[in-house]
Structure formats: C-alpha cells, structure tokens
Amino acid sequence: MSTSTDHGRPDPEASTLALTRDGRPVSDRGDTVCVVGAGASGLTAIKNLREHGFGVDCYERETGVGGAWNWRHDRSPVYASTHLISSRPFTQFPDFPMPDDWPDYPHHSQLLSYFERYADHFDLRGHIWFGTEVVRVEPVAGDRWDVTTRSTGGYGPERTSRYAAVVIANGHNWSPKLPRYEGLEEFRGEVMHASSYKDPAQLRGKRVLVVGAGNTGCDVAVEAAQQASRCWHSTRRGYWYAPKYVLGRPADQVNDALLALRVPLRVRQWLYHWTLRLTVGDLTRFGLPKPDHRVYETHPIANSQLVYYVGHGEIAPVPDVARFHPYAVELSDGREIDPDLVVFATGYLPRFEFLDPAVLGDEAGQGRPKLWLNAFVPGRPTLAVAGLVQPDSGIFPLSHWQTVLFARLLRLRVTRPDRADAFAARVTAKAGERYAGPVKDSSRHWFEVGHADYLRAVQRALHDLEEK
Amino acid sequence: MKVRVMRGREWARPVRPVRREVLGAAPEVEQGRPPLLFVPGFGHGAWAFAEHWLGHAASRGFPAYALSLRGHGDSGPAPEATLRAYAHDVTQVAAGLPRQAVLVGHGAGALVVAHALARYPARAAVLVAPVLGGWATFGAALRSNPVGTLPAVFGGPLRLHRRQLFSRELPEAEARRYADRLGRAGRRAQWQLLTGRAAEPAVGDPPVLVLGSPDDRVVPATALTRAARRYGSAPLLFPGMGHDMMLDARWREPVDAILDWLAKDPAPTGRP
Numbered sequence: 001m002s003t004s005t006d007h008g009r010p011d012p013e014a015s016t017l018a019l020t021r022d023g024r025p026v027s028d029r030g031d032t033v034c035v036v037g038a039g040a041s042g043l044t045a046i047k048n049l050r051e052h053g054f055g056v057d058c059y060e061r062e063t064g065v066g067g068a069w070n071w072r073h074d075r076s077p078v079y080a081s082t083h084l085i086s087s088r089p090f091t092q093f094p095d096f097p098m099p100d101d102w103p104d105y106p107h108h109s110q111l112l113s114y115f116e117r118y119a120d121h122f123d124l125r126g127h128i129w130f131g132t133e134v135v136r137v138e139p140v141a142g143d144r145w146d147v148t149t150r151s152t153g154g155y156g157p158e159r160t161s162r163y164a165a166v167v168i169a170n171g172h173n174w175s176p177k178l179p180r181y182e183g184l185e186e187f188r189g190e191v192m193h194a195s196s197y198k199d200p201a202q203l204r205g206k207r208v209l210v211v212g213a214g215n216t217g218c219d220v221a222v223e224a225a226q227q228a229s230r231c232w233h234s235t236r237r238g239y240w241y242a243p244k245y246v247l248g249r250p251a252d253q254v255n256d257a258l259l260a261l262r263v264p265l266r267v268r269q270w271l272y273h274w275t276l277r278l279t280v281g282d283l284t285r286f287g288l289p290k291p292d293h294r295v296y297e298t299h300p301i302a303n304s305q306l307v308y309y310v311g312h313g314e315i316a317p318v319p320d321v322a323r324f325h326p327y328a329v330e331l332s333d334g335r336e337i338d339p340d341l342v343v344f345a346t347g348y349l350p351r352f353e354f355l356d357p358a359v360l361g362d363e364a365g366q367g368r369p370k371l372w373l374n375a376f377v378p379g380r381p382t383l384a385v386a387g388l389v390q391p392d393s394g395i396f397p398l399s400h401w402q403t404v405l406f407a408r409l410l411r412l413r414v415t416r417p418d419r420a421d422a423f424a425a426r427v428t429a430k431a432g433e434r435y436a437g438p439v440k441d442s443s444r445h446w447f448e449v450g451h452a453d454y455l456r457a458v459q460r461a462l463h464d465l466e467e468k
Numbered sequence: 469m470k471v472r473v474m475r476g477r478e479w480a481r482p483v484r485p486v487r488r489e490v491l492g493a494a495p496e497v498e499q500g501r502p503p504l505l506f507v508p509g510f511g512h513g514a515w516a517f518a519e520h521w522l523g524h525a526a527s528r529g530f531p532a533y534a535l536s537l538r539g540h541g542d543s544g545p546a547p548e549a550t551l552r553a554y555a556h557d558v559t560q561v562a563a564g565l566p567r568q569a570v571l572v573g574h575g576a577g578a579l580v581v582a583h584a585l586a587r588y589p590a591r592a593a594v595l596v597a598p599v600l601g602g603w604a605t606f607g608a609a610l611r612s613n614p615v616g617t618l619p620a621v622f623g624g625p626l627r628l629h630r631r632q633l634f635s636r637e638l639p640e641a642e643a644r645r646y647a648d649r650l651g652r653a654g655r656r657a658q659w660q661l662l663t664g665r666a667a668e669p670a671v672g673d674p675p676v677l678v679l680g681s682p683d684d685r686v687v688p689a690t691a692l693t694r695a696a697r698r699y700g701s702a703p704l705l706f707p708g709m710g711h712d713m714m715l716d717a718r719w720r721e722p723v724d725a726i727l728d729w730l731a732k733d734p735a736p737t738g739r740p
Contacts, residue, residue: 051589051672089479095589095671096563100485100556122568122589253480260476401473452476459473466471 026146026160032057033410034147034163036137036354038128039067040115041387041399042169044093047122048400049167052407057161058124061133061152065125066115068173069108071198075174077216077348080199081223082108084394085215085302087250090451091394093118094401104250134354137166143382165382165410167403172350172388172447179211179346183324187342194220194345202341203228209329209339211321213239217345218303224343225314232318232337233306238289243304246275251302252393259452265437269294286310288317297438299448300392350388350447360385361431368446370431373458375402378428381413381420392436393451401458408465423465433457472668483556486544489536490561491518493526502591502730503565506534506714507558507584509575509599510626510653510661513541516574516646516712520719528727533569535561537580540651549654551664555583562588570730574714575599575686576653578695582667589672592734594726597680597687597711598695601661605691612685623659625652632685634710637717646715675734679704679713679722686711 019025031054035045038060046056062073071078084091084105091106092098096118102110119125129149135158136148148160176193184191192202194216200223208228210221213235224231246254258268272295284290288310309315320332328336349367352360360377361370371377374389384406387399413420435454439445491514495501504525506517517534525532537554538546546553558580562569568591573581578598585593599605609617609626616627630647670676676699680692692703706713706722713722 089482094473094475095587097556097559097587099564100483100560117563120566121563253482256476257480260480404471452474455473459471462471462473 024158024160026162028162029055029057029164031055031164033165033167034059034137034145034161035167035169036134036147037067037169037171038062038065038119038124038130039169039171039387040069040396041171041403042067042167043115043119043124044396044400045167045169045386045403045406046124046127047118048403048407049410050122050124050127052411054407054410056127057163058128059132059134059147059149060128060130063130064116065119065128066112067171069111069115071108071112075171077173077195078108079194079197079216079219081219084108084111085244085300086394087252090252090256091396094397096121105244134170137168137355137359139359139380139383143380145382165384165406167384167386167406168352168355169386169399170352172390173348175349175351176344177347177349178344181321181324183326186326187324187329188326189340189342191342192344194343195348197343197345200227205229206341207339208232209234209318209321209337209342210345211342212345212347213301214299214345214347215301215303216347217343218301218306220343220345221315222303222305222309225309225312228341230316230339231309231314232316232339233310234318234321234331235289236320237293238283238291239298239301240272240276240291240295241283241307242272242295242300242302243279244302245304246279256452265296269296272296280307280311283307286317289319296392299390299439299445359383372427372430372433373402373405373454373461374435374447374449375406376427376431378431379424381424381427382410388447389454390448391451391454392449398449398451398454398458401455401462405458405462405465408462412465419465423461426461426464478552483553486538486546486557488538488544488557488561489514489542490533491515491522491535492531492533493518493522494531495526495529497529498531499529501530503531503533503567503569504730505558505562505565505569505571506532507571507573507577507581508534508536508540509573509577510658511540511628511650512575512577512712513543513649513651515541515649517714519715521714521723524720524723525727530727530730531565533561533565537577537653539654547654548656550656551580551583551660554580554657555587558584559588562590567591570594572596572726573598575711576601576661579661579664579667582670585670585674586668587671590670590674592674592730593670593676594729595676595678595695595699596713596722596726597684598678598692599661599687600667600691600695601664603662605687606662608688608691609686620655620658623655626658628686628711632710633712634716635683635708635718637708638710638715646712676701677704677726677729677734678702679706679725681706681709681711681713683708684711 033054035042035058049056087104132149133152138146145163145166150158176195203224204227206228207230208224209232211234221233322330322332328338357365375384377383435449439448508516513536514534522532536543538549570592571581571590572594574596576599578595579600620626630643634643678696682689696703709716
C-alpha cells in the first residue's frame, strides 16, 4: 500500500517539486487520487479506490460526511419529513446493506446514520480533509491534476496539490434553480426556494402556493395540505403520481420484478395504467391536468398522499404561474390567487464552479457536460464524475459501480495500458449516450437514467474492460 | 466468473427480516484489531463458538461475535430458508459491526460465508472444515453416515453422528451433550448444498485461509485441498481432530492458528 494517504501532509516546502502555471508551489501527491466531496458518492469513491489499492485525499467543505443527506450542512436540501422515494434494495450500497429491520422507505436521518456507519466501518474518515473546499481543479501534463483548496469560507491561504486522478462527487442538489417570473420583485408575500424549506411550521396557518411537481414539490404540497390554511399546487403539465405501494409491495420492487422478466416498456406502461385505474382512477376528475406523456417518460414522482389530499380538497391543483402582482399571482388560465407564501420547488442544477466547463466537454458553458456513462470524460482518462445521475431509483448503487469501474480503470492504466486505451476510445466514441427511454425535456432531463438500462451499460463496460 | 451488477430479481424480492441471535465477547483493552464474525454450519448455533472460541479470541485482543443462522439456535424460525437468506443474515450482522469484519465460516457455514463474500467486502475470510457442497461432499457423507444423510435428500433433517463431529479425545458425555444441541437447516438450503450454484467471486479480494483436519469424517482431505486451491492456497491441517474443531478436545490449536494468521495482517489477494 502506498504511504501517500498518511496524515500530516508533508511540509509544502520539503515536497515542492513543481510550480503551477502562475508560479505557486505544488505539493506532489504521487499516485494518490483526489475525491471532491464526502457525500454518498464521495464516500463510496474513497472506499472503492482504497479497496483497489489507491491512496485517497478527499476534500469536504463541511465538517461531517453525508453531503446533501446531512441536515446540518448549509447546502443540504433535506427538510424534516424527507423520506426516501426508492425502497431500500435500490438505495443501499450493493456491498453494505441497510439494516433489514428498517422501514421500506427510511427517513433522511436514518440515511445519514447509514453513511456515517459506512464511513466508520470502512475507516474512511482518516482520508477526508473536513472544512476544506476545492477552489480549482486544473489539468496538467501527463493526465495529472492540480487541485487547489482552502478552508471553507475563504479563510487561510490556498494550497495546491498534484494528483494522479480526480473523482468529482460534489453533488447536484445544492444549487437552486429559480425560474424568472414577471413581477416577482414587486410581490409582497414571502417567497422561498424549497432548499430553504425545512419544517412544516414554516407553512402553518399560511396561504401557500407550491410551484413544481417534483418529489419535493409534492411533499411540500402535502405538508401544506396538512398545516397551511390553503394550498395551491401549480404544475407545468400533468404528471403520473406513482403510489409508494402497489399489489402489497413497494412499487419499485414490483416494477423491477417486471424488469427482471424483461417485460417491454409498452407492456409495463399498460400494466401501470391498469393498476392506477384500480385505485385512484382518472386524475382529471380532481382538476389535475391530463398527463401529456406516458408513464415512465418523466422522472418518477412517488407520492401516495398527493392525490389523497387533492381528493379531500386540501390541495387545489392550478396551472402554471403567468406573472406576479404585488398582492396576487396570475395563473396561465387568467385566474388570480392570493397566497402569502410561495414555495418554489423548481429543482436544482448541477454546478462545477471549480472546473473550467470545457474540461467536461461543455464548451458552450450550458451546464451540460458531455460524458459517457454520465461519469467519464472524453480525452481525460484520469477524471471521473460520480453521482451525476438522476435515476428512477436510488443513486448510491450507481455511484458505487461508477467508482468501481473508475478504480479498475486506473489500475489497468498501470498493468494493462492497452485496455485502458481501448476504454478511452470507447469513452470518446460513446460520449453523450443516454440510458433512458424517451424523456420529456427539462433542464435536468439530460442526466435522467433508467437504473436498469444504466447498470446494464456499466456491467458491459466492466466486462469489456476486464475480459480475458 | 464476471462481476454481477444487475440483481433485479433479488431487489424485487428482498429477504424477509428475522430475529437474529448474535453472541459476542469483547477484549478487555481495545487494540484496534478487526472484529471476527463466526458463522456456524448447518445444525449448529452461535453457542458452538460461545463455548470456547469467542472467549479465546477476545482474550487475544480480537472482538469476537457469532451468529445463529435463521432457524438455528435462538434466531427466529425459518423452515423455508435458502442459502441466500443465510448469506443475507451474515452480511446483515457483518455490516452492523463497527468495523470491517473477518468472516469465519465452519462446515456449511463456510459455503454461506463464500456467498456472503460476494456481497460484503470482508477484511479477510477463514473457512474451517468447509462444506462447499456438490455431489462429492454428498458421496462422502453418504459413505460415512448413510442413515443420517439419506433422509435429507427427501427433505428430512441431515443428522450427523457425534463420532463424525468429534475425535475420541472428547469425553463421551460432552460429545453427547453437544450432539443433543444440534438442530437442522431448512430443507431448501440442504438441497442447495447439492444443486446450488457456486459462490460468485468475493468483492474486495479478501485474503482467505482454509483449515481442517485430515481425520474429519464429514469433509474429506481432498475437499479441503480443493477448497483451498480455489482461493490460491493450501489448507492448514490439524490431524486427529473431528469436524467440529471449535468444540473438540484440542479446540485451542485451530483458533490460535487463525488468530496468528490475522495478527500477521495478511495482504489482500490480487492487489498490485
């Protein structure tokens, strides 16, 4: 095992071997791999790289592990009632099961304790530099990387270290996406993004408009139905609201039973519509718009309660917001409503503020990197992005396999360079590949993946990489 | 065998949770040693290790735990248990330990451990008198104890005679007492000993130690050699002992060998 992960970083003066382009000293970390972020994807990256014999330095801007799932973190989007939307078998790391006496859909605090136990079990904390944020990641000669860090908040000097490879695991649910509306500045009521929604007490007794029908938007709408004096739920289009249980089992497990039997999409869609008819039936009768797409064509919304509260009249479904007036909100059908709190559950955008977008193949800077398997960058054999997927199940098993694949690739770069080169050629040829059926356009649909299609692709990539 | 990423069928049908008996012994002073998890074979419970090995491992500084597979010992009943459910029990307990564990499987428990290794990156693994299944094992069992073995083919219990399990050095009364505590595995799991698929490759390339006795009347010496060869080593042999090495008169020798091996911090296999 290399000694490069020993703590007590070598004195910068003593180990300085090179200078950055602008002439600052760089401490060379040899074969060590740098991981950006100690959330779920970062932790599994550390664990898998260590397991494959690599030294790892992980930088985490917060003081604890768990990233988005640690409610203490200022970038954490979780609110008090956040529960998983995929059931346990799809959410746990494949080689570290969650306790089987946990509920099918655990609470976010359980998930945090799971990540903390993962970190302790595999002794990962010793490889993480807490309270350190990454300022810049720059490619240098020989496919190596200069990573510049400083204390979170910008205190203290910057230091630059040179790494053999980098895994970016900075998450994609922390930079809020706020749509522009005419007149929003003049609106006198309270406006917040769902990222600052933490507790149902924030809704109590208010007249609440929730914008957005993602999983968060639906959760907030349900809590507003329970706590607020009124709740309007504005959606751009009609959606399919999947119940969390069907046929006596968690819905995603039923779906995967069908996937395992390779039941075609059309048949699964038909079965889905049919089971829906047996329970809530036609949603348009509650005033919900008719979906303009078939089921499985948008990111799945798993919420059994939304339709229930719509049926009880506690949630009034309304169309898109047209513009804001000082004391009212005008809807696209001309109606006006008068909420005193607007919650924008309009999602998040991935951001890599420490990296030149061109490095990820995003020449135009649109925030859409061009990757293969949503992880590998053409022309950058020692860079990987972990967890940049929006699957129809849990992200963590996908991150696990991404980082296993990357660790094996890095190992083969030494032992079998020809195989690593063949892999690099595949990355270039297949960059931008998609792993989902037709998906409705949105600012995040480009990293939407079907977990079965995606994991099959990763499995093929692993086999191609290692076949004798 | 290739890495398996897709496990749709297993995700769709998770193993049912069941109450699990876990016995443990902690060393007086924490020495940073990896915890050991002992997995008993068919018919045995955690008690088989609690008798001598747990305490001895703890006295040498290793936190030691033993579980009873479902349907065994004081774990919840599970007449329809499969090997998959047993391996699930092992990974559940292992993942619940504070640090990466060493899995030690005895008898058919070694097969359960071999399956669990594909699902949990153990620090290391030890297979004690491993029964890895297949028709050769069945033939050997049939020859040495036809009356006890044959009913298992038809879903009955697999009965092992105390003379198969213990050497003559163990006093008769004690042997009888242990034999009386034996239970039985689920019939489906018993069939899977014969027909089940071979274990998938271990994740995380753990080092594996195989040990047994050439005088074991359940596992023939050839089976030991074969098992060890699968993990790229030779078996460590303790002549004169019966199958139940953790209960036999000279129980101290094999457990000391395991702990010595672990104290040397064996390197993971397959690392550059």
